Amino acid sequence: MQQIPILKIGRFLLVSIQIDLQDQTVVALQEDLADSIVKTGARGVIIDISAVDIVDSYIGRMFSTIAAMSRLMDAETVVVGMRPAVAITLVELGLSLDGVRTALDLEQGMRLLESSLGDR
Amino acid sequence: MTIEPAGEMPISGNDDVVRVRQLVRTAAASAGFSLVDQTKIVTAASELARNTLVHGGGGSVGIDQTVGDRGKHGLRIVFTDRGPGIPDLEQALVEGWSSGNGLGLGLSGTRRLVDEFSLESEPGEGTTVTVVKWIR
Ligand SMILES: Nc1ncnc2c1ncn2[C@@H]1O[C@H](COP(=O)(O)OP(=O)(O)OP(=O)(O)O)[C@@H](O)[C@H]1O
Numbered sequence: 001m002q003q004i005p006i007l008k009i010g011r012f013l014l015v016s017i018q019i020d021l022q023d024q025t026v027v028a029l030q031e032d033l034a035d036s037i038v039k040t041g042a043r044g045v046i047i048d049i050s051a052v053d054i055v056d057s058y059i060g061r062m063f064s065t066i067a068a069m070s071r072l073m074d075a076e077t078v079v080v081g082m083r084p085a086v087a088i089t090l091v092e093l094g095l096s097l098d099g100v101r102t103a104l105d106l107e108q109g110m111r112l113l114e115s116s117l118g119d120r
Numbered sequence: 121m122t123i124e125p126a127g128e129m130p131i132s133g134n135d136d137v138v139r140v141r142q143l144v145r146t147a148a149a150s151a152g153f154s155l156v157d158q159t160k161i162v163t164a165a166s167e168l169a170r171n172t173l174v175h176g177g178g179g180s181v182g183i184d185q186t187v188g189d190r191g192k193h194g195l196r197i198v199f200t201d202r203g204p205g206i207p208d209l210e211q212a213l214v215e216g217w218s219s220g221n222g223l224g225l226g227l228s229g230t231r232r233l234v235d236e237f238s239l240e241s242e243p244g245e246g247t248t249v250t251v252v253k254w255i256r
């Protein structure tokens with residue numbers, strides 16, 4: 001099973017998904033992220049999916065789980081870089097990605113997190 | 121209706137779900153599907169492969185290039201397992217219904233992503249799901 005690196009950038013954690021995700025990798029990533037948030041005291045999580053060519057219900061549910069989990073640890077999550085074909089497919093599949101914030105790219109995702117943190 | 125095989129493989133582990141996605145992606149791209157339709161059929165295949173693995177206890181998938189009415193071309197994907205089967209087909213297709221802790225989106229959502237969908241199952245015998253998507 002492959003491991004997905006989690007990078008710390010200032011107050012945020014960046015996860016850039018570059019591989020075809022298998023279900024166990026998804027579970028491991030959720031756990032790794034929870035640990036990293038606690039360890040680093042990160043205030044935000046950015047999940048970059050610009051290299052991801054499909055998101056099915058299992059992967060989509062991971063975004064909601066990570067968002068809910070990080071919120072409990074006082075961190076915001078934003079998913080960035082979703083490809084148009086993926087977005088169209090997700091809507092038709094019926095997955096609403098409840099509670100997940102999105103931004104078009106990494107830069108806008110960072111800005112979104114910065115502004116939601118304000119001066120805290 | 122001419123049918124040309126485009127791939128076949130067993131589904132017996134988590135990594136096979138990823139392999140099914142890759143196999144379907146390759147078949148859909150070479151058949152000439154648009155990027156959006158490739159994404160839809162790969163996503164549908166991912167849901168069904170996971171069902172075959174998780175609910176059906178493993179099985180196999182077969183992919184064919186198919187020709188329909190008025191010469192339209194498409195891809196047909198058949199998922200088969202010899203698992204417990206589905207006692208109530210109508211209930212299984214209800215959006216949000218899951219016998220486990222899933223979202224119950226797999227079957228209902230997949231149905232929307234493809235052009236033809238058929239579900240055959242016999243309790244104790246197994247399940248076969250066939251989907252077809254036509255090239256636009
Ligand atoms: N191959 C199969 N063999 C036996 N039962 C199946 C099979 N495929 C689906 N089912 C049954 O149909 C139900 C609905 O399937 P569906 O894929 O819609 O939801 P799910 O797999 O439970 O959740 P999700 O796909 O959203 O994670 C399943 O919970 C399961 O009971």
Ligand SMILES: [Mg+2]
Binds near residue numbers: 170171222225226227
């Ligand atoms: Mg399912």
